[in-house]
Amino acid sequence: MARAGLTRSAIKRARDTLVAQGQHPSIDAVRIALGNTGSKTTIHRYLKELEEEEGTSLTRAASLSDTIQDLVARLAARLHEEAQTLVDQQAAASATQRQQAQTEMAKLTTELATLQAQLAAATATLSSEQGAHAETRLALHQRDLDVERLTQQVRDQTARLAEQEGFRQSLEEKLTHAHDALEHYRTASREQREQEARRHEQQVQQLQAELRQVNQTAIVKQNEITQLNKDNARLVTEAGTAGKRLRETLAHAEQLQETLNRVLADHARTEAERDALHATVSLQTKELESARASLEAVTEQRTKLAAQIDAHQLLLTDYRTQLGLGAAAG
CATH class of the missing domain: 1.10.287 (Helix Hairpins)
Known part of the structure; x- marks a missing residue:
């Protein structure tokens, strides 16, 4: 699963930046450009989709009519919106999980303090014993x-x-x-x-x-x-x-x-x-x-x-x- 906010457009910008710098846009290079975030599988999938879109767009652009291009553009926008919605949902779920993790961490911190107090009391009791x-x-x-x-x-x-x-x-x-x-x-x-x-x-x-x-x-x-x-x-x-x-x-x-x-x-x-x-x-x-x-x-x-x-x-x-x-x- 890609990180929250990781989109194909972000991967495309990172790839284009690497190409402009004269570097090979490998999966690891793109991930480093994204700040060492994101799943390699997701990055590979997005890079493959970009390569396929760019490879087919040159051959099909001349033969497609304006109506089809418009339809494709609308479908692409719709897919992008759905993908963005899915990404937003995943981001919200991740935020919820992060909040739960922080709550659990606070609870564990409290329990740790309690255990440390108990350990101190047990140490004092052991010394007394x-x-x-x-x-x-x-x-x-x-x-x-x-x-x-x-x-x-x-x-x-x-x-x-x-x-x-x-x-x-x-x-x-x-x-x-x-x-x-x-x-x-x-x-x-x-x-x-x-x-x-x-x-x-x-x-x-x-x-x-x-x-x-x-x-x-x-x-x-x-x-x-x-x-x-x-x-x-x-x-x-x-x-x-x-x-x-x-x-x-x-x-x-x-x-x-x-x-x-x-x-x-x-x-x-x-x-x-x-x-x-x-x-x-x-x-x-x-x-x-x-x-x-x-x-x-x-x-x-x-x-x-x-x-x-x-x-x-x-x-x-x-x-x-x-x-x-x-x-x-x-």
């Missing part, structure tokens, strides 16, 4: 240090718990031994008390029997003394002897009373020792209960520490997951 990523790496490093510190604390707590467990086992063994000793002491004490009670009862019964015997003897001797008093004159010697025996009997009774008192004192001392041993066992029981409470506190602390470590591990896993997703998106 890179800074945040650096901070995230530092935070992750700090979290790793915290995890390592907590892990060391867990190991230390585990070691302390092992020591506490050993202490607890030792306390339980001591408690078992104390219970065994207490049970053995209770059994031995019960047997000893039963033996001492039986011995004491036997001694009391024996002393009571002896005392009854002494009392009976004293009564008999008193009767004898009474009888002897009646026969004072005759039984003075026997009375003295009987008094001596009575004193000996009373002395023996006093010895028996002292023996009874010693037995009672031994029994009281045994009861005191038993009470002291009960107090010692009670104190050991309280110490064992305190040790159990300490062990339960340590166990609870270990449970809480394990829960804190699990929470830190979960938080670190989530944080690493989020960091991995952010890196993949970048």
